[in-house]
Amino acid sequence: MSTQPSGTIRFRARLLVAMMFIIACLTGAALFIAQRHAAANFERETKEDFKSQVAAINSERTVRLASLTERCRQLAGKPRIVAAFEDGAPDVLYPNVRDELRDILGQNDAPDDPATGKLRARFCRVLDEKGAVIPVNAEGLGALGFEESALALPAVAVKQEVGYVVARDPAGREAIDEIIATPIILSPLISHDPNAVVAALVLGFDAADLGGEGQSRPGLKSGLWLNGHLHLPGVPAAVVKSITAELKVTTATPSTAGTSLPVEIGGVPYLLLRERLNPDSRFPPADEVCLYSRADALAEQRADRWEIVGIGAALLLAGLAASHILAARLSKPVETLEVVSAENVVQRERAQAALDVTNEELRVRNAELQKALAELEAAHHQVVQQERLRALGQMASGIAHDFNNALVPILGFCELLQLSPDTLNDRQKSLSYLETIQTAARDAASVVARLREFYRANEADEKFVAVNLKRLVGQVVKMTQPKWKDQALANGATVKVVADFQDVPSVCGEESALREVLTNLVFNAVDAMPGGGVITIRTRQAGDHGILEVADSGTGMTEDVRRRCLEPFFSTKGERGTGLGLSMVFGIVQRHSGTIDLQSEVGRGTTFIISLPLYREAANTAVAGPAVATRALRVLVVDDEAPVRDLLSAALAHDGHSVEVAEQGVEGLRRFMAGKFDLVVTDKAMPGMSGDQMATAIKQVAPRTPIILLTGFGHFLDKESMPAIDVLASKPVSISSLRDAIARALAAAA
Amino acid sequence: MNLCRFIPLIPMLLLTGTVCHADAVVEGHVTLPKARPGPVVNKRYEIVIRGGVAATDPPRAVIYLEGPFPKAENPPTQQMAQKDLAFVTPLLPVAVGTKVEFPNLDDTYHNIFSYSPAKRFDLGRYRPDERPIPSEVFDVPGLVTLHCDIHEHMRGLILVLDTPHFVMTDTDGHFRLAGLPAGHFTLKAWVDSKTTREQTVDLKNGATLQADFP
Numbered sequence: 001m002s003t004q005p006s007g008t009i010r011f012r013a014r015l016l017v018a019m020m021f022i023i024a025c026l027t028g029a030a031l032f033i034a035q036r037h038a039a040a041n042f043e044r045e046t047k048e049d050f051k052s053q054v055a056a057i058n059s060e061r062t063v064r065l066a067s068l069t070e071r072c073r074q075l076a077g078k079p080r081i082v083a084a085f086e087d088g089a090p091d092v093l094y095p096n097v098r099d100e101l102r103d104i105l106g107q108n109d110a111p112d113d114p115a116t117g118k119l120r121a122r123f124c125r126v127l128d129e130k131g132a133v134i135p136v137n138a139e140g141l142g143a144l145g146f147e148e149s150a151l152a153l154p155a156v157a158v159k160q161e162v163g164y165v166v167a168r169d170p171a172g173r174e175a176i177d178e179i180i181a182t183p184i185i186l187s188p189l190i191s192h193d194p195n196a197v198v199a200a201l202v203l204g205f206d207a208a209d210l211g212g213e214g215q216s217r218p219g220l221k222s223g224l225w226l227n228g229h230l231h232l233p234g235v236p237a238a239v240v241k242s243i244t245a246e247l248k249v250t251t252a253t254p255s256t257a258g259t260s261l262p263v264e265i266g267g268v269p270y271l272l273l274r275e276r277l278n279p280d281s282r283f284p285p286a287d288e289v290c291l292y293s294r295a296d297a298l299a300e301q302r303a304d305r306w307e308i309v310g311i312g313a314a315l316l317l318a319g320l321a322a323s324h325i326l327a328a329r330l331s332k333p334v335e336t337l338e339v340v341s342a343e344n345v346v347q348r349e350r351a352q353a354a355l356d357v358t359n360e361e362l363r364v365r366n367a368e369l370q371k372a373l374a375e376l377e378a379a380h381h382q383v384v385q386q387e388r389l390r391a392l393g394q395m396a397s398g399i400a401h402d403f404n405n406a407l408v409p410i411l412g413f414c415e416l417l418q419l420s421p422d423t424l425n426d427r428q429k430s431l432s433y434l435e436t437i438q439t440a441a442r443d444a445a446s447v448v449a450r451l452r453e454f455y456r457a458n459e460a461d462e463k464f465v466a467v468n469l470k471r472l473v474g475q476v477v478k479m480t481q482p483k484w485k486d487q488a489l490a491n492g493a494t495v496k497v498v499a500d501f502q503d504v505p506s507v508c509g510e511e512s513a514l515r516e517v518l519t520n521l522v523f524n525a526v527d528a529m530p531g532g533g534v535i536t537i538r539t540r541q542a543g544d545h546g547i548l549e550v551a552d553s554g555t556g557m558t559e560d561v562r563r564r565c566l567e568p569f570f571s572t573k574g575e576r577g578t579g580l581g582l583s584m585v586f587g588i589v590q591r592h593s594g595t596i597d598l599q600s601e602v603g604r605g606t607t608f609i610i611s612l613p614l615y616r617e618a619a620n621t622a623v624a625g626p627a628v629a630t631r632a633l634r635v636l637v638v639d640d641e642a643p644v645r646d647l648l649s650a651a652l653a654h655d656g657h658s659v660e661v662a663e664q665g666v667e668g669l670r671r672f673m674a675g676k677f678d679l680v681v682t683d684k685a686m687p688g689m690s691g692d693q694m695a696t697a698i699k700q701v702a703p704r705t706p707i708i709l710l711t712g713f714g715h716f717l718d719k720e721s722m723p724a725i726d727v728l729a730s731k732p733v734s735i736s737s738l739r740d741a742i743a744r745a746l747a748a749a750a
Numbered sequence: 751m752n753l754c755r756f757i758p759l760i761p762m763l764l765l766t767g768t769v770c771h772a773d774a775v776v777e778g779h780v781t782l783p784k785a786r787p788g789p790v791v792n793k794r795y796e797i798v799i800r801g802g803v804a805a806t807d808p809p810r811a812v813i814y815l816e817g818p819f820p821k822a823e824n825p826p827t828q829q830m831a832q833k834d835l836a837f838v839t840p841l842l843p844v845a846v847g848t849k850v851e852f853p854n855l856d857d858t859y860h861n862i863f864s865y866s867p868a869k870r871f872d873l874g875r876y877r878p879d880e881r882p883i884p885s886e887v888f889d890v891p892g893l894v895t896l897h898c899d900i901h902e903h904m905r906g907l908i909l910v911l912d913t914p915h916f917v918m919t920d921t922d923g924h925f926r927l928a929g930l931p932a933g934h935f936t937l938k939a940w941v942d943s944k945t946t947r948e949q950t951v952d953l954k955n956g957a958t959l960q961a962d963f964p
Contacts (some may be wrong), residue, residue, distance in 0.1 A: 079902040087865035087895050186799055196802065
């Protein structure tokens with residue numbers, strides 16, 4: 001641990017600082033709130049204390065004053081005093097008053113006791129019915145200590161009135177006297193005139209609660225505000241002066257009466273309250289002034305504040321210590337984590353190094369593998385090429401066989417017709433022969449076309465037409481008869497072909513391709529039945545698809561074979577098979593947007609189910625369009641083979657065109673120059689000038705004349721390389737395909 | 751002592767002798783101020799003070815004849831009792847020199863006093879069984895207001911007259927004063943403490959004079 005990583009120290013330091021900061025903030029906030037709370041409390045408490053003290057004073061005064069006034073009222077009703085007026089005996093007035101007031105007047109040192117009503121009056125005078133003081137004619141009525149006129153009223157008092165005067169004793173000390181004037185009424189109980197006020201009894205009491213030594217309330221001084229002078233005993237003169245100035249301002253605004261307002265005198269805060277003492281009196285208005293010093297309370301508050309600060313500091317210290325401990329404890333797992341992570345780093349680096357080595361190795365291996373793959377691909381390509389060539393060779397042999405087969409009926413029927421020319425007269429018979437010859441020849445052409453399949457999986461210009469499955473099956477059964485019947489018989493096996501037709505609308509497809517599919521399937525079926533058997537060909541409809549089924553009762557397929565049988569180059573026939581038959585079938589069916597399915601069981605046979613979409617009219621209109629008859633054209637036919645020339649001439653003439661022929665390219669060019677032609681149909685390969693050379697020459701003269709190139713190489717040629725050629729047509733060309741080519745050529749040249 | 755007892759009888763005899771010679775009568779009616787309805791504290795006769803003027807309520811007047819009559823010797827003692835915290839009767843006319851006793855018929859203290867110029871006296875507190883009965887001799891004519899120091903509402907009036915001839919009217923104001931000597935005199939009617947009416951009358955022996963105070 002002595003070598004702690006600097007990161008950990010940093011982390012711990014940050015943690016500590018953060019926690020200290022938070023704790024400091026929290027403590028500060030708490031202190032602030034506590035301080036504010038305390039201040040508000042203090043403010044409220046002092047005000048409440050002040051108010052309660054003032055209220056207590058006022059309450060005492062009210063009780064005292066009530067007691068005094070009641071006492072005065074009793075005294076003013078004393079019969080001897082009343083009688084002095086009633087009987088007109090002024091000489092006895094003051095003596096009687098003195099006698100009656102014996103209890104409360106004079107040198108009675110007994111303290112005031114509001115409860116028993118024993119109150120000490122300082123002096124007593126009587127006002128006459130005009131409110132003036134009746135001169136004293138007796139001793140013991142108390143010295144006034146102020147001008148006698150201060151007691152006078154504008155008229156005699158009809159109710160009790162309270163006033164205040166400031167008296168000075170012989171020693172010059174100031175004292176505040178509370179004076180109560182009580183009306184003297186003649187026979188108050190029996191009189192019918194209750195306002196028969198003849199005089200007023202005025203008693204002066206020492207207002208001890210208004211300043212003076214009688215005060216026992218801490219912090220509170222009360223005094224008298226009278227005639228613009230403040231009498232506040234026990235308060236320094238400077239303070240009195242300041243308050244006087246303050247009061248002179250506030251007296252101008254009566255609304256301030258009764259509200260405590262804070263003032264500051266000589267740096268000491270006070271609360272000041274002014275309240276009218278004698279609201280309904282004709283004596284000069286007097287206000288009670290209460291002065292509440294907040295100095296003590298402030299000192300207390302200051303002490304509280306220090307206490308709060310002290311507690312806050314203690315809290316802060318405790319919090320900091322706690323944060324230190326907590327930071328140490330919290331950073332411990334981080335330390336271990338860091339140690340662990342350091343180890344991890346080492347391990348990771350080691351692993352990284354190992355990984356780099358491995359990566360390098362992998363890269364080398366990969367390169368090697370890629371090289372090997374390239375080699376392999378090349379080898380594969382070669383193999384494929386070889387396989388293709390081998391297949392082509394095999395196909396060639398097959399084609400030769402098939403081609404021969406196709407030639408058989410042609411030659412046979414031709415011979416037959418030559419031998420017995422009479423047959424030609426039998427129109428029905430000769431058409432039948434011709435049809436068979438045509439079919440055979442077409443098949444021969446398609447046999448050749450089969451070769452193309454190896455090179456071109458997709459015909460760019462394939463044309464799907466309506467194909468009658470029933471007719472197709474009939475043709476195939478007839479055409480494959482040499483295979484399933486003759487060859488099988490030669491091998492000592494009997495194969496029967498059963499056709500099971502249900503009505504099916506035409507499917508959409510290329511007839512020759514579909515014939516090839518069916519042929520292949522029949523061949524496979526025959527091959528699968530070395531001991532003979534039955535081939536069942538069914539047609540039916542399922543939804544918008546036509547179904548073609550070829551079932552044999554042969555050996556069947558194993559699961560493995562079944563799964564792989566559609567792959568190219570997969571064959572179970574050894575040297576006899578190319579492995580391309582079924583893959584070709586699959587390709588053709590796919591091209592037709594069809595599906596192929598097979599059910600097979602070893603020993604029970606195999607059933608191929610081919611589903612092809614039904615033919616719809618709309619799908620073919622675009623193709624059918626150009627095939628319709630065109631106008632009569634002047635056509636130049638150039639071909640070095642006379643039969644082709646003748647056929648083309650006959651076919652074109654049949655369609656109403658006028659034809660001129662040439663045997664070679666040069667001749668054709670010459671004839672073109674000499675005449676006027678709408679269209680040129682030429683063979684490609686010719687002695688001397690080839691067809692495309694001638695076409696180029698013609699285009700230089702008449703660029704708008706459409707040229708059709710016929711070729712046996714058909715699809716091996718690229719039209720792009722021969723810009724002079726408008727349409728490329730494959731040999732053998734049928735009349736319909738010739739019409740089509742002409743239409744396309746005219747359209748292209750237009 | 752025995753002689754002293756008979757001394758009061760002498761003026762009586764003298765008076766009786768005079769009456770024998772004086773038999774004039776005055777009859778009449780005094781128009782009294784109307785009794786003012788007000789808060790009734792006591793239904794009995796009372797003294798009311800209105801504007802500093804004392805009178806009885808209901809009002810009554812005292813009719814007296816002033817003249818150079820010889821002072822009555824030892825006039826009979828009168829009484830003005832205090833009963834139920836009131837003076838009975840509230841208004842008492844007496845001749846000068848009459849001794850009036852103030853018996854306390856209540857169960858409480860009374861303290862009868864007066865500062866009236868005609869008689870200033872103070873009997874002090876006394877109880878009902880106070881003996882002799884506190885009394886005063888009223889030898890100065892005038893109106894004496896009686897107070898009780900303890901019961902401030904109590905008022906009584908003693909009208910001290912310098913004549914032996916006086917009578918109190920009834921509450922209607924009618925009076926009859928008999929046994930008067932013949933001659934020319936002043937007949938006065940005391941209505942309240944501030945009002946005394948007067949008229950001169952000629953009295954003839956055996957004759958009844960009609961004298962009204964409107």
